[in-house]
Amino acid sequence: MVIALTLLPAMLGFAGTRISAGKLKTRRMRAIEQGEREPMGVRWSRFVLRNPVKVLAVSVAGLLLLAVPALSLQLGMAGDEAATPGSTQRTAYDTITDGFGPGYNGPLTVVVDARGSHDPKAAARDAVTLLGDLPDVASVTPATFNATGDVALIRAVPGSSPTSEDTVGLVSDIRDRAAALHDDTGAELMVTGTTALNIDISDKLNDALIPYLCVVVGLALILLMLVFRSILVPLKAAAGFLLSVLATLGVVVAVFQWGWLADVFGVDQTGPIVSVLPIFMVGVVFGLAMDYQVFLVTRMREEYVHGAEPREAVIAGFRHGARVVTAAAVIMISVFAGFLFSDTALIKSIGLGLAAAVFFDAFVVRMTIVPAVMALLGHRAWALPGRLDRILPNVDVEGEKLRHLLEADAERPGGETEGEEISEPVRTGKG
Incomplete structure (x- = not known):
């Protein structure tokens, strides 16, 4: 924008009328310029x-x-299933899908925070059972605990591809059932991993x-x-x-x-x-x-x-x-x-x-x-309510005020306007 307002006018000024030299004109363009078409x-x-x-x-x-x-x-979010056919990412994705199922390309990492539970291992077993009962879960691994034995990780593999609506629904179902697990065991159930992260970003x-x-x-x-x-x-x-x-x-x-x-x-x-x-x-x-x-x-x-x-x-x-x-x-x-x-x-x-x-x-x-629409609206297209007309600043892109000033100047005897205030005529009937 800065170049268009500074450098371009300067270059046109240097070029002058030579900018139009050698202009290509067809018969149709010449007819338009001459008013014949x-x-x-x-x-x-x-x-x-x-x-x-x-x-x-x-x-x-x-x-x-x-x-x-x-x-x-x-x-x-685009995954390896959208990669270029023949690329290593796409080949690996298709190989895993054919060998194990589409869900193995985007397993869910389920975290069981049992620090508030009286029996962390029982809470983890309940979480594994809960995940296994969900309809679109292909497999669930046993819980893996941390060194202190109060936080567990569970790997749940969806039955559908990472970007499918079934997988989105599965993540939502797991989070919806987290409240019930907390009420029963006092443990928090959370879902993370690339697949869950992509779903959250999309949402x-x-x-x-x-x-x-x-x-x-x-x-x-x-x-x-x-x-x-x-x-x-x-x-x-x-x-x-x-x-x-x-x-x-x-x-x-x-x-x-x-x-x-x-x-x-x-x-x-x-x-x-x-x-x-x-x-x-x-x-x-x-x-x-x-x-x-x-x-x-x-x-x-x-x-x-x-x-x-x-x-x-x-x-x-x-x-x-x-x-x-x-x-x-x-x-x-x-x-x-x-x-x-x-x-x-x-x-x-x-x-x-x-x-x-x-x-x-x-x-x-x-x-x-x-x-x-402009044809159907006619004069109403340019109408502006009086209150808005007073509130909005008039940037006057078309130079309407200048035209009114020049007309008023031409109407005065001798065109003298110095020291006199010119009131701007108001156009009526057209907004």
């Missing part, structure tokens, strides 16, 4: 403005349909997702209200972002969890989605989505405050911003799609998730849903 962005915006209800309904319905698999989202990240979304979206709403002097425009931007995120999660679940099109993307092992992916994806995609929102809507706002009608403001926004959004989105989609050539499932899921999210947000939300 309209840009694709303008033609698309006019189509959306002619059919706002149909376009909005189809776009929202399509994103919601893609989001349906997200209802089955399962989060987990923490899953619980943090909604608060994280609320903080990010809430701060963005405030900033967008400052820039656009509107309530509905920021709400629309946030709602569109949530739609694109849900649709992306649906696509990721369908491919990496359900196995749809797994052969196309080279996914040979399905399973839970990596826990860090949703939070990572939300952070990256939200920044890109707000960039695209600002690229398009800032120009619409500028045209509107300078007197254009709402529909003409939308067309002007697309005339000047659609090409920028398209180029930026294509670049980011290409970069993220390159991750799909990785042999690691985690990298593949990140690549597919980010590429799909940018595609949905740039082309479906920002360039389809946004103009349709």
Whole structure:
């Protein structure tokens, strides 16, 4: 950002008009420059403005349909089962699974703290019996005590793989029954080990997702209200972002969890989605989505405050911003799609998730849903209640105050304004 605001303008200043020398122009571009043809962005915006209800309904319905698999989202930490086929980690995992069962790749370490028990050995035996009676336990080793004989370790092997829902349920069952063991023997029962740790991390990240979304979206709403002097425009931007995120999660679940099109993307092992992916994806995609929102809507706002009608403001926004959004989105989609050539499932899921999210947000939300909603809202899109108008500082991105000052200066005889206070005209009827 610092380079863009300092070094880039300086380099452009040195280049001068030579920066345009040798510019490649096609016949279509020359026709657009000469006014003989309209840009694709303008033609698309006019189509959306002619059919706002149909376009909005189809776009929202399509994103919601893609989001349906997200209802089955399962989060987990990637283990050796997600390693590259043929690697030593994956070979060892498959060998253990074939020879002993999938649970031997992620045994649970159960700790019996019997320092508060009158009979530590009896408490440990009760714990072994409790574990053996659980439905998804393949084997339980006898308790191993420490030197003082009051703390024991028990190794419990699940019947399912470390990342399966059955193993998650098993860890939960053991912890739920710890209270009963404490009441009977006075001993504490705890579960640890890599498998239990990964389950706990996944739960923490899953619980943090909604608060994280609320903080990010809430701060963005405030900033967008400052820039656009509107309530509905920021709400629309946030709602569109949530739609694109849900649709992306649906696509990721369908491919990496359900196995749809797994052969196309080279996914040979399905399973839970990596826990860090949703939070990572939300952070990256939200920044890109707000960039695209600002690229398009800032120009619409500028045209509107300078007197254009709402529909003409939308067309002007697309005339000047659609090409920028398209180029930026294509670049980011290409970069993220390159991750799909990785042999690691985690990298593949990140690549597919980010590429799909940018595609949905740039082309479906920002360039389809946004103009349709703006057409339906009309002047109301730019309305701001009087109380909020007085509370929020006016950053005046479009230079509206400057225009009013210049108009007032031109209306005065001789244009003399020195020493006189100019009151800013208030635009009415358009928010």
